[in-house]
Amino acid sequence: MSDNGVNGNGVAGxxxxxxxxxxxVPKADGKQTxxxxxxxxxxxxxxxxxxxxxxxxxxSFLPELGLRRENITxxxxxxxxxxxxxxxxxxxFHSIHGRAPAIATGLATSRPDLSVWVVTGDGDALSIxxxxxxxxxxxxxxxKILLFNNRIYGLTKGQYSPTSEIGKITKSTPxxxxxxxxNPLSLAIGAEGTFVARTIDxxxxxxxxxxxAAAQHRGTALVEIYQNCNIFNxxxxxxxxxxxxxxDVTVRLEHGEPIVFGAERTKALRRTPTGSFEVxxxxxxxxxxxxxxxxxxxxxxxAFALSRLDSPAFEHTPIGIFRDVDRPSYxxxxxxxxxxxxxxxxxxxxxxxxGSGDTWRI
Amino acid sequence: xxxxxQQLDRVIIRFAGDSGDGMQLTGDRFTQETAAFGNDxxxxxxxxxxIRAPAGTLPGVSSFQLHFADxxxxxxxxxxxxxxxxxxxxxxxxxxxxxxxxxxxxxxxEFTKRNLAKVGYAADPVQDGSLAExxxxxxxxxxxxxxxxxxxxxxxxxxxxxxNMFALGLLSWLYDRPTEGTVTFLEKKFxxxxxxxxxxxxxxxxxxxxxxxxxxxxxRYEIKPAEHEPGLxxxxxxxxxxxxxxxxxxxxxxxxxxxxxxxxxxASDILHELSKHKRFGIRTFQAEDxxxxxxxxxxxxxxGSLGVTTTSGPGIALKSETIGLGVATELPxxxxxxxxxxxxxxxxxxxxxxxxxxxxxxxxxxAPVPVIAPRSPSDCFDAALEAARIAVKYRTxxxxxxxxYLANGSEPWRLPDVASxxxxxxxxxPPGQEDFQxxxxxxxxxxxxxxxxxxxxxxxxxxxxxxxxxxxxxSYDPANHDTMVRLRQAxxxxxxxxxxxxxxDDPSGEARVLVLGWGGTFGAISAGVRRVRNAGHRVxxxxxxxLNPFPANLPEVLRSYDKVVVPEINLxxxxxxxxxxxLVDVIGYNQVRGLPFKAExxxxxxxxxxxxx
Numbered sequence: 009m010s011d012n013g014v015n016g017n018g019v020a021g022x023x024x025x026x027x028x029x030x031x032x033v034p035k036a037d038g039k040q041t042x043x044x045x046x047x048x049x050x051x052x053x054x055x056x057x058x059x060x061x062x063x064x065x066x067x068s069f070l071p072e073l074g075l076r077r078e079n080i081t082x083x084x085x086x087x088x089x090x091x092x093x094x095x096x097x098x099x100x101f102h103s104i105h106g107r108a109p110a111i112a113t114g115l116a117t118s119r120p121d122l123s124v125w126v127v128t129g130d131g132d133a134l135s136i137x138x139x140x141x142x143x144x145x146x147x148x149x150x151x152k153i154l155l156f157n158n159r160i161y162g163l164t165k166g167q168y169s170p171t172s173e174i175g176k177i178t179k180s181t182p183x184x185x186x187x188x189x190x191n192p193l194s195l196a197i198g199a200e201g202t203f204v205a206r207t208i209d210x211x212x213x214x215x216x217x218x219x220x221a222a223a224q225h226r227g228t229a230l231v232e233i234y235q236n237c238n239i240f241n242x243x244x245x246x247x248x249x250x251x252x253x254x255x256d257v258t259v260r261l262e263h264g265e266p267i268v269f270g271a272e273r274t275k276a277l278r279r280t281p282t283g284s285f286e287v288x289x290x291x292x293x294x295x296x297x298x299x300x301x302x303x304x305x306x307x308x309x310x311a312f313a314l315s316r317l318d319s320p321a322f323e324h325t326p327i328g329i330f331r332d333v334d335r336p337s338y339x340x341x342x343x344x345x346x347x348x349x350x351x352x353x354x355x356x357x358x359x360x361x362x363g364s365g366d367t368w369r370i
Numbered sequence: 371x372x373x374x375x376q377q378l379d380r381v382i383i384r385f386a387g388d389s390g391d392g393m394q395l396t397g398d399r400f401t402q403e404t405a406a407f408g409n410d411x412x413x414x415x416x417x418x419x420x421i422r423a424p425a426g427t428l429p430g431v432s433s434f435q436l437h438f439a440d441x442x443x444x445x446x447x448x449x450x451x452x453x454x455x456x457x458x459x460x461x462x463x464x465x466x467x468x469x470x471x472x473x474x475x476x477x478x479x480e481f482t483k484r485n486l487a488k489v490g491y492a493a494d495p496v497q498d499g500s501l502a503e504x505x506x507x508x509x510x511x512x513x514x515x516x517x518x519x520x521x522x523x524x525x526x527x528x529x530x531x532x533x534n535m536f537a538l539g540l541l542s543w544l545y546d547r548p549t550e551g552t553v554t555f556l557e558k559k560f561x562x563x564x565x566x567x568x569x570x571x572x573x574x575x576x577x578x579x580x581x582x583x584x585x586x587x588x589x590r591y592e593i594k595p596a597e598h599e600p601g602l603x604x605x606x607x608x609x610x611x612x613x614x615x616x617x618x619x620x621x622x623x624x625x626x627x628x629x630x631x632x633x634x635x636x637a638s639d640i641l642h643e644l645s646k647h648k649r650f651g652i653r654t655f656q657a658e659d660x661x662x663x664x665x666x667x668x669x670x671x672x673x674g675s676l677g678v679t680t681t682s683g684p685g686i687a688l689k690s691e692t693i694g695l696g697v698a699t700e701l702p703x704x705x706x707x708x709x710x711x712x713x714x715x716x717x718x719x720x721x722x723x724x725x726x727x728x729x730x731x732x733x734x735x736x737a738p739v740p741v742i743a744p745r746s747p748s749d750c751f752d753a754a755l756e757a758a759r760i761a762v763k764y765r766t767x768x769x770x771x772x773x774x775y776l777a778n779g780s781e782p783w784r785l786p787d788v789a790s791x792x793x794x795x796x797x798x799x800p801p802g803q804e805d806f807q808x809x810x811x812x813x814x815x816x817x818x819x820x821x822x823x824x825x826x827x828x829x830x831x832x833x834x835x836x837x838x839x840x841x842x843x844x845s846y847d848p849a850n851h852d853t854m855v856r857l858r859q860a861x862x863x864x865x866x867x868x869x870x871x872x873x874x875d876d877p878s879g880e881a882r883v884l885v886l887g888w889g890g891t892f893g894a895i896s897a898g899v900r901r902v903r904n905a906g907h908r909v910x911x912x913x914x915x916x917l918n919p920f921p922a923n924l925p926e927v928l929r930s931y932d933k934v935v936v937p938e939i940n941l942x943x944x945x946x947x948x949x950x951x952x953l954v955d956v957i958g959y960n961q962v963r964g965l966p967f968k969a970e971x972x973x974x975x976x977x978x979x980x981x982x983x
Binding site for chain 1: 402406408551598599600601602603604605618621628630647650651653655658663665666667668669671675677691692695699785786788801825826827828830831832833834835843844
């Protein structure tokens, strides 16, 4: 596969098969704590919002990276989730609806010494900003995109979103929504994403393990976070949270491991002749037929098939890192061209440039 | 045979042909030869938006007009003295502009029945006497080229394609142009196709020799070099000058230039040019759309680069929201709008000045943005530097309004002394300040600190939500919003103290009529004014570079004249601003034909106003 380069600061991430760009970001002098990343601003999400759990998970995760706080930047669009930067004591840019990936692209490609995170939602990233999301993914810009998916518009008070299920009754769709939803991970894989993962707001341990791998990833990491909006779409992910059923429906993906799940680990995934996955009983299956998760496979078809497994009814929902492959980031390639230009032609000389071409003296 | 040599003080030549005939290249080469010879010159390329409209049709006609003289000239010329028509469509599309007695060089090979019918000629105008009022030179340019290239191992098609070089050779002989530059150019252009290269050079030389030996041309013309200030010169288009101005802005500020751009006519050449200059540390990012282009530029500015975006026409509309964010977050940002005819897609390759009000007001909320406009192709260099100076010093987006005429037109440019270019100080906020406040303003400029990520101790959050004065925290306080709206306005208004006053050119000092323009109409207005003065009348002229804020002395200038004429290639946008702000009843003169004004036209307009005094 790839060159098995060194991980930035030695953190063993689930990714681990590519060269991390974190080594370009200056390290903090002392040990950091969660407090270092809190601001004095009052957090203004609704009580009980899933965003609180994600904020706390990120704030308590960042000290682990040991990066200088001033070299971390959060860029967001518009929506509930996009208020996130105000609560992070780093540099932050709360920008325009849908445009965070574009703005962050300018920042990340001009500043290799920064760790740039994008916080967005399903409306922000997939509706008004869909174009910027797919292009950031295909370019593999060094961005970590956290997509808070609550399957509803929150800040505008409850219209259906591009991830809402068909037939959703909302203020703008009293007879039910008509449009088929996006599957964000299928979209990201189709857009040549090199790191595509899913996690859940309420599972801090899993969320942080995914963030850890995302932070190390070379290029764009897309992390879909199932996030509950308790005001306008409460219980959207209930089967994944309800202690009685969640272990039966949650398929935890681990690179290199057979895909087995269920409270008693009695169920497994098997590839069908058409390339999709089907659920089988471990007891009935030939062990050789049980799929082994390979997040590092350059061929995206298995990751894509896994992304299709998440039916709207959450009968079996994979979480974890679907895809994590190594490809040079746009940032690196852009820098290389600048270096190459200087190597080949020398540093620019303004007077020489102005006087290039046909000149005459009077 | 010895030819008679006639002295001329100026000539206007128009090369016209099919889009595939290489007229732009031919015009450009003739321009380079003319520049090298030392004439003053001004050019006007005019081409369709389609890359190759159906061959031989009127929509497919492409032309290049060049005005050159032994004295300083200001415009590409009103009407050609010489028209080179490579086919019937080119003749038909351009004949209306040709004054009686002008020279007409026609490529008769293309005047076939079929080609004539394509453009609705029932009979061949070259034959039927309908061109009697012109001096027609009927030449089989294509077949002469093919004959001249008989010895080369190239296809007939390639031989025919060299006919533009034959025409160029002939015209170069006719006007005694130096030829070395074109030979060198062809050697470079076709370095990888030696046979094509040799054939094109041969066609060029054959055209020259034909002029020397034929009896079709008994007179040869001489236009002496113009007197220029001493210095090193080159010919330059507005787009290249603008790109160089941006390179210079990067050098003078020490800031890396970051261009986010999406291809759009006629602005794309700035992207093309800047993408060649990576050795200056310039990053060019071809974005997925206009919005991403300006977004990336603003993101780069947040990170301490000088973010630039270039666009035209509908592109500027798409960027509005991000420019508003730049106003709210008070970050430096250069927005280059190469205006073209609108609305909507409009006329992509034709010029207009109709984005002024959009630049001034085209955002939601009170969102003042400084606006500046270059006056000539080479002035795009200085205007870009000035826009960068204001953007960086005042932490604000600046809109630069170029136009299609400036972008593609060219003129000789005396190279500036690089050492004398103004310095631009980024003055980043230094690390480790106690009680840092991202919106605590400089008392003089009202600019806020530019604290870039990576600066320890200055971590802060910005965004499009209203900020509290000073701290920059989100604030919904009514009084604070009122304060912030007024502060942002005062900051931009205050730039008036930092720009040159408007200069008025009034040699007699007794003019009662002022002509006031802005942007790319400077050449045409100046030429019109010159004609009026040469006819013995008095008129004052002033031209605005700064449209927002206006120079501080503008109201005083306006009130010093009985009448103020404001010619614009729009329906009166500057006039509206002047009337609204200064209650001066200016007289608008407005044309929106996608073409620059003509000197004669403006002479008439000015004269009429003087006569009505």
